[in-house]
Amino acid sequence: MEAVTPGEVSVQDEAVDKSTFKECNQIAFYRRQKLLHPGKSLYQALLDSVTLSDENVKFPIIHEENKVLLQVEICEIEGSIFRLKIDEAAPLRERYKVPDVLIKEPITRRLIISQKEAGILVLSNVNEDYKLQVTANPFQIELQSKAETVLSMNSNGLLYFEHLQPPPSDRKHTEENKDESSCDSSKEKQEDLGLWQEKFGRFLDIKAHGPSSVGVDFTLHGFEHVYGLPQHAEALLLKNTSDGDAYRLYNLDIFGHKIHDKIGIYGSVPLLLAHKPNRSSGIFWLNSSETLVDINTKAVAEHIPSGSAAETTKQRAVPVTDVRWMSESGIIDVFLLTGPTAFDIFKQFAHLTGTQALPPLFSLGYHQCRWNYEDEHDVKAVDAGFDQHDIPYDVIWLDIEHTDGKRYFTWDKKKFRNPRKMQEHLRKRKRKLVVIVDPHIKVDPTYTLYSQAKDKGYFVKDRNGQDFEGICWPGSSCYLDFTNPEVRKWYADQFAFKTYKGSTNILFVWNDMNEPSVFKGAELTMPKDAVHYNNWEHREVHNLYGFYQQMATAEGLIRRSSGKERPFVLTRSFFAGSQKYGAVWTGDNTAEWHYLKISIPMLLTISMAGISFCGADVGGFIGDPEPELLVRWYQAGAYQPFFRGHSNMESKRREPWLFGEKNTQIIREAIRERYVLLPYLYTLFYRAHTAAEPVMRPLWIEFPGKIETFGVDNEYMLGNALLVHPVTEPEAKAVNVLLPGSEEIWYDFRKFKRMEDPGTLKIPVTLENIPVFQRGGTVLPLKTTAGKSTEWMTDISYELHVALDTEACAIGELYLDDGHSFQYLHKKQFLYRKFTFHKNILSSSCTDESGQYHTTCVVARVIVLGFGQQPTLVTASSKDGKEKEVVFTYDTKTSTLMLENLALSVDADWRIHIS
Structure with missing residues (x-):
């Protein structure tokens, strides 16, 4: 969030200025790579030097002109995943390899x-269902499945690898060396290409190790939907990208981000x-x-074998x-x-990066937030x-103003004199508190967190080795180096009750501004x-910074409970694998209709990337x-995974x-x-946690053969059972809803009426x-x-909505546990039931006997x-054989049968017979 705050640094005007952020053609490595056009690759594989081991296949490739050797490593990972790595065979120094995102080194x-x-x-893999064909000259790789080429790498010859070089001996790469007028034309060209330093506005990025960009192309055969x-x-x-309009993955704090823009946000x-009828593929x-x-x-011509030689x-x-x-x-x-299948892709990605953490049940309720709730009163x-207006809610949130001068882990002593008492008040009402904890630390020697971190050397350094200082909410700030495991452990310890004064076990955490946001930095973030x-x-x-802060925060909340309680942590910045640590949201949106509309595809895209807990x-x-x-x-929010009302301090109150x-x-x-729906939603989150199935999903995932669903993003499936179509236009009197599948039956969720033909x-x-x-x-x-x-709802009874298909059958599940602890994991304290309707019998059975x-x-x-x-008679029978008659009503207009006063145990087997 960014806005004008009295006495604080304001960046609102600057942040919405488009010139604050780079266009693609202002990015030096992108310009360099775009100079390489599709054609024959200059790389060739030296296949005489192949080595084969149980772990992988390795061989070198060489660039025809610069003669630099690269090492290619190929392996198959359990679950039909293929990993391709390309690194320098003998780099001047080690190149960065992303740690901690993969849950383990894959087998x-x-x-x-x-x-x-x-x-x-x-x-070939052992099952011989996939083959990788490596062509030596020009170097390229094809992934084939049963003689069909699924995808190919470097078939357009765009493999690009800038090997590390020693810095030119005739120039110093320091901030003082800015006088471009003294450079000869070759140096000017080098400067323009950003080989050793790159300017953007008044900012200079010194590349201590020179250019090191990498790139390659993949061709997805038969796919036009990605x-x-x-x-x-x-x-x-x-969408197709024209020159200068690539999708940018670079976490940035863009206040009031533009709609339909490919710049990276948060x-x-x-x-x-990639998806085509009944086949999905993925690239991570x-x-x-x-x-x-x-x-x-694009479309390419493919030859069709003729019936005879004469044809x-x-x-x-x-x-393609x-x-x-x-x-x-x-x-x-x-x-x-x-x-x-798409579900296979989700499982494969989760096998690498982990599944969605099972959230505590309260976090699936409604959250009320504002920048800022003023004080305890x-x-x-x-x-x-x-309560006065009989509206359910679970969590109230406090933004940055609750702290003592934007010092995180503290309280404003005038506004929040007794935060523990305030939390006890909320606890009695069976509610929770979330507070904001940002990554920037106010430069103040009297602030314990700052002085400890400084003494221990825990802050990110500038290029000269001093603690990097940037401007954020507290003014001059230093930024904790969450990439350091020791810093993460220390940070996690700050959430201990004895350290975080005034906190209790109903206090949970919101990590904001962790792109990281730096108000007067290049593109409002940290220097590269x-x-x-x-x-x-x-x-x-850069893109890992927020991931690491959320990791440390989640660990801190788990540790403060001695490993017993599930954390809730919301983060604005995220990366692959962030699902393991909590929830994300789409950031600083605007109170306009088109932001409501765009939120649906944004959430669907985040969900498909493994992060189910989003809103x-x-x-x-x-x-x-x-x-x-x-x-x-x-x-709309009531039928989405994370449900929070939030507003800017300059917005009018909107409870x-x-x-x-x-x-x-x-x-x-x-x-x-929303609250009535929670048993279904919680079950979906259990499926996300155990089977990597997105909670909120595009229609095409449920209907992979129906081309008409492939581009739909104004409606979605919540699990496999509910289709939701939010209204995103003002004064709407009707909406066009696609109910897919000629063989499907759909029912109005509230009126129970069967819809016309899909x-x-x-x-x-x-x-x-x-x-x-x-x-x-x-x-x-x-x-x-x-x-x-x-x-308040623990003991409220359940009802089942059984929607029959064309065969008069139905199936569903219910997952249940204590809603807050890890006992479901460590002590098998969970209940997992299956409901089946078949041949006029509804039965409840156990899905997992270990529960x-x-x-x-x-x-x-x-x-x-x-x-x-x-029906003429409805009876219910339990496992012990006891049978009782059931009171029912039948609505002939909607063909709806209602069975009431059942009192059937949720945790027992039973059957309902309808005759």
């Missing part, structure tokens, strides 16, 4: 050399997914330096997508995810307001030539939403009851729907709600009513949607 499987002849090397590469304020489908996950580019991605989809050869147009990755430094370390008044742990420059680790600020952070927009945003009774009622109903339907809408549909063949577990917060959790909760009600005729 490799032996590749077999199935063919080796002049200029060709074919590697997705991924968060975070951008862009559509779901990645977070980066270098994962690209493991590089944490600034990265640019060019995309070009003329026919051709057909086949789509070229993807060119370009990074400022590091090595080429790329993982080819073979699928073949304000917090209590807002808390009371939710700042120096981190082990003498690595910031350019190498957008409800209402828009900047500005004042009109009441209708606020209502529509609450309705849900401040917009008139009618709007209060609609917002109340949207939030209550396809695009014009659905009338009022302000009261947004279209939500349940898919036939699913069972939704819900609570029968909402409570004041999640903790040991017990609950007194019952299933009180079952609603069967699409039941063909009124």
Whole structure:
């Protein structure tokens, strides 16, 4: 967040100025790489020097002109993942290889050399379902599956690798050496190309080790739909990039980011997914330096074999997508995810980077935030307001003003005189507190955190070896070096109750400004030539900075509970693997309709990149939403993974009851729907945690053969059972909703009415709600009513919505545990149930027999949607054989059967017979 704050540095005007941030053509390594055009590669493989081991296959490649040797390493990882690494064979110094993102060093499987002849090397995996064909001259690699080429690398000859060189002996690379007028033309050219230093505005980036960028192209054969590469304020489908308009992966604090812009904002996950009917593939580019991605989809002619020699050869147009990755430094370390389904891709990516952490249940409730709630009285008044207006909520948040002069881990002594007492007040009301903890530390020798970190040498250094100082909220600030494991351990210790005075175990954490944001820095971030742990420059680790802070924060919250309690940590900056540590959000959006609209593809893209726990600020952070927009945003947010209302300090107060009774009622109903839905949502998060299935997902993932779904990003699936279509236009009277699948049945989620034949339907809408549909063949577990917060709802009974498919069948699941501890993991304290409707019998059975959790909760009600005729008798029987008759009602208009007063144990086997 950035805005005008009295007495503080203001960057709002500067931040929204487009000239503050680079265009692609102002990035030196991008300009250099773009000088290399598609054509025959100048690299050739020396296949006579192949070495084969149980771990990998290695061989050198050489550049025809500069004669520098590179080492290629290929291996297969369990799960049909292929890893390709290219590094210098003998670098002047070690090049940066991204640590800590992979959950472990992957176990490799032996590749077999199935063919080796002049200029060709074919590697097969043990199952022989995939082959890698290496061509020597020009060097390229093809990934083949059953004679079909899935993708190829360097087929356009764009492999680019700047080997490390000694600095020119005739010049000093210091900040003082800025006099370009004294340079000869060759040096001017070198300066322009940014080989050893690069200027942007008044900022100079000294490249101590010279140019070191890497890049290569991949061709995806038969694919024209590609997705991924968060975070951008862009559509779901990645677009073709013209020169100078590449997708940029570089974490930046862009206040009020532009819509439909490929500049990087806040977070980066270098994962690209490609999909064609019934096949998905993925590319994970493991590089944490600034990265640019060019995309070009085109049609190429493919020969069709003719029936006889006399016939003329026919051709057909086949789509291909070229993807060119370009990074400022590091090595080429790329993982080819073979699928073949999207769910396989998600599992393969999770095998590498981890699954979504299972969140504590309270964090799936509604969060109320503002920059800033003024004091303890304000917090209590807002808390009371939710009860007075009968609106559920779980968490109230405190922004930077709660601290003593922007010193994190402290409290403003006048506004928050007794923070522990305030938290105890919230605890009694079964609610939680989240406070902000940013990475910048106020330069103040009397501030314990600063003085300790300075004494220990824990701050990022400038290029001259001094602690780097930048401007952020407290004024002059130093930045903790979270890339250092010792700093992360020390930082985690700061969350201990005895150290973080006034904190309790209901206090959780929000990491903001961790791109990192530096108000007067180049592009409002840290200089690339700042120096981190082990003498690595910031350019190498930039996109990892927020990832490491969230890692340390999550560890701190776990450690303060002696490993017993799950943390909740929200981060603004993220990277691949951030899902292991908590939640993310889309950053500083604006209270305008098109920001609501773009939030849907933004969240879908983040979700596909492994981070299921994501959301957008409800209402828009900047500005004042009109009441209708606020209502529509609450309705959308209620069906998205992370649900938080947030606003700028310059925005008018916007607690849900401040917009008139009618709007209060609609917002109340949207939030209550969220709370009723929590059993389903929590089950989805368990699936994300254990099976890497996104909670919120694009339609094409559920309908991979339906081309009409491939570009849809104004509606989405929540799990496999609910289709949600937020209303994102003002004064809408109807929306066009695509209900996919000619063989599918869809039901109105609230009215239970079966929809007409699937396809695009014009659905009338009022302000009261947004279209939500349940898919036939699913069972939704819900609570029968909402409570004041999640903790108030522990004993509220369940109801099941059984939506029948064309075969009059349905299936669903319910996951349950204590909602807060790690006992589900360590002591198997969980309950995992399966509900099946088949041949007019609804049964409850155990999905995982190892689960040991017990609950007194019952299933009180079952609603069967699409039941063909009124039954004559309904009975329920338990495992011990006891049987009882069930009271039911049947609605002939909607073909809905309602069974009530069931009192069937959630943790027991039972069956309901309908006849």
